[in-house]
Amino acid sequence: MSDVKELKADALEGLNALYRQYARWLDGRLRAHVDPDQAADVVQETYIRAAPYSAGLIRHPRAFLLRIAMNVVRDESRRRKRRGTTETFTEAADPGEAADQVEALMMKQAVLTMPALYREVFVLSRFAGMSYPEIAAARGLSVKAVEWRMSKALQHCVEQLDG
Structure with a gap:
């Protein structure tokens, strides 16, 4: 008996469509932090x-795929550490660090493009740790x-990640 499960035709088509639409984008995001073959x-x-x-139930495909990709990079980093492999996976010393850098860069871009009216509330809440009443x-x-304002700021972040 095999552990391989066959995808239904509609699920396979959804996955194919997701791949065709976002694979190039994801590869481009990853190449900034890992070499092309590894990306x-x-x-x-x-x-x-x-x-x-x-695929039809994924509300934010770019965020979904990027999260999985960052997990793949972190998992590979952990595997290499367990095996004691010293070869580098990314330009950074630690692939997990590279994944964090990608996420931080995407978040920075989203915040910088946010209208100032929403950005102030977002930064005070998420980075300064202030409560809404404060x-x-x-x-x-x-x-x-x-x-x-916070709901508008979060909506902006989602649009930037899915953009």
């Missing part, structure tokens, strides 16, 4: 891991206004 391997492994999910008091806003 191609990570893209392939990403789609293998994405196969069990229904932000409201510090900025002379109602808590509802802070909540609204």
